[in-house]
Amino acid sequence: MAETYQLIVIGGGPAGLAAACKAWEQGLRRVLVLERDCELGGILNQCIHNGFGLHRFGEELTGPEYAGRYIAMLAETGVEVRLDTMVLQLVPGRDGHPHEVHAVNGKQGYQVLQAQAVVLAMGCRERTRGAISIPGERPSGIFTAGAAQRFLNIEGYMVGRRVVILGSGDIGLIMARRMTLEGAKVLACVELMPYSGGLTRNIVQCLQDYNIPLYLSHTVTDIRGHDRVEQVVVSRVGPDRQPIPGTEMVFDCDTLLLSVGLIPENELSRGAGVEIDPRTRGPVVAENRETSIPGIFACGNVLHVHDLVDFVSAESERAGAAAAQYVQAQDAAPGAPAPAAAIPVQAGEGVSYTVPQHLHPAALAAGAELFFRVRRVTKTANILVEDANGARVAKFARTHLAPGEMENITLPAALLARATPPLTVRIEEVQA
Amino acid sequence: MKELVCIVCPRGCRLTVDEEQGYKVTGNSCPRGAEYGRTELQNPTRTLTTTVCVAGGLHRRLPVRTNRAIPKALLPAAMAEAARVRLQAPVAAGQIIIPNLLGTGADLIASRAMPAAGA
Incomplete structure (x- = not known):
């Protein structure tokens, strides 16, 4: 009999830590984090310089300090952690059946674990x-x-x-x-x-x-x-x-x-049949960071490469909360969730990708935050969001845009409700 | 008038500092940017982050930082001080490694806990 969890988080770096903490806070009680290194914290442990945490904690921390905050938060929960554990395969459970996570470590050997929901938080690696x-x-x-x-x-x-x-x-x-x-x-x-x-x-x-x-x-x-x-x-x-x-x-x-350059590490996602966006090289997700497979979520650098860990934490908390919500909905009404029509978000002129790539109708009621990168360095420019008819949904003025700096915009619910899908995000340069 | 890029946070505001108007800073988005602009032209300071040697721990190096910015010109001397440190694990997060580093009033502190190996 395989061990069963409500949620398995693959990866114990900043993304996995934040997702697990949030899922616990939202009420999940059987949560497991699998980490291949000998300690939690991921790449932050070697990023000894400061500049982390201004958004998340309102102060400037080094990488180890930022990781330490989340490791301490996780220690306050009952989330289980297995270190030195390599995940080999993720087998999605279809039609509401649990997902299977195959992992191996030196103590417990080869393990097949079951989970109602999985958060992919494997990060990225270098070119x-x-x-x-x-x-x-x-x-x-x-x-x-x-x-x-x-x-x-x-x-x-x-x-x-x-x-x-x-x-x-x-x-x-x-x-x-x-x-x-x-x-x-x-x-x-x-x-x-x-x-x-x-x-x-x-x-x-x-x-x-x-x-x-x-x-x-x-x-x-x-x-x-x-x-x-x-x-x-x-x-x-x-x-x-x-x-x-x-x-x-x-x-x-x-x-x-x-x-x-960095490449999201998606061998497990691909093996599971998760749809991958060729531009981000990460899973295609909705605003709650759910992938193309129900109950499998992705966050952090495995989804798209971030510049700031603060945004990784925020995104991962979103994924962790959504995973908890998914499990709780499944417990209330077992079986496969009804597929919902999604509103695609497209990258237009001057934009190399957007995350999320589509929005659930639920986002229409709550508004949606979009993350993207621009293709060129520009001074004064407008970020335009347009709908299928070319009608302007929203406009955001910027004085400096660069591919090295991830942009984000928030679309209010009222504006989304009026738009005809799909939405396109593009850059309009303004002549000074 | 001098143009600078603020390094206080990742936002990277483009500052203009007017030396003739009492180092008046424009282009900043927050008070820390104004402070940076003023000190950068008069007495530039940096927070030092580096590692020190630790024996018997999970890892061989312990990350450390100064708990406040020190004069930029003192960075090489501060590195030399850090290179002389020999610690034995365990070390607590925030533990003072060198108090009053080079008389700056800043302490060099541990950025993380370093548990003993196998602990």
Whole structure:
């Protein structure tokens, strides 16, 4: 007989912690968190810098402190936690039958667990050298920025002395400062795009503070070295993002850090047949973060890559509350829930994706918060929401938009009720 | 007039500071931004976050931070102080690791608890 839970949360990082806490608060009493690491907290444990929690807690915390708050909150509940436990497979239960979670750990071995609801909170992982096909030799000394961060901040290994960083995402910028403070020389931060992928404050406090040059519209075109990295070649790229011959700069270095993007980790979701949005690479969800399979919810970086953990927590609390509601509704009326017609939300001109991708009619009564990223850096612009007839549902003025900074807007219920589906979100640039 | 990007929070407001008008700050969205603009031009400060060596714990490094911002120019010296620390687990979250770091009045404190290995 399989162990049964009302809710199983896969992943004990910020998303899983917030979802589990909220589900408990909403009345679920048989909740299990499965975490593959030896402790809760996820990636926050290695993000030792500060700047977390301004929205959620109204103060500036380091990553471990932010995680610590939620770990303490979870400890106040009766939520069960299994650490060092790897989930291997999620088998959805159809027609109101429980979902099956297959997991393994060193103590209990292979386990098949049952749950009425599942929250996917597996987070994301880094794109690697292979994912972006950098030419050159294959010496040691090439790390993803997050792997280097873990070596340095948790395991206590200095990964290099002379460093080039490819990619200007936040982890790369944070590592530029961190390596510098630890005595390394960071020679350059190299970004393919004409703008940084990280938060502006990180350009200022991580690069400018330490006089680290940022080369926009550049990329790494060769890696040299037999055993260890010896040289990295950087070239300028044209508007087509192809390297321009003759613009090569050679950096003598022993380390190349890659901060070239994050990919939601959805092997379990795909295996379960959850519909995936090719743009976010995360599940397609409604405003309550329910996926295409009833009773399976997703939140945090497994759903779409966030810049700020505060928004991960808020989103995960939403998913946790919705999972609790789902379980309670199922207990009241067993069987498959009646499928509800959904209102699609589409990404229009200048918008690369939206989360949620559709809205339940229930959202019409409560209003809906939309999260999205823009495609280009723009100064003065309007975010427009239009319905199927091209009628304007809402307009939000902005003075600064960048792909590196997630945007969010709230659509009031009254405006939604008048709109003819589907809704489209687009950017209208305003000439100054 | 000097233009700055505020680093107090992830919002990244674009500030303008007028040195001739008593460091008057415009472009900020909150009082902390105004404070940042004033101090950044006169005596820039930063909160230091780093790690120190800990033995017998779940991990080999303990994350630490200053409990208030210290002068930016003192960051390298503060790193050298942190490099001399040798702790034994367990360590409590918030525990003071170095009091009054370099005479700044700021303490270096533990950002997390570090349980003993196997505890």
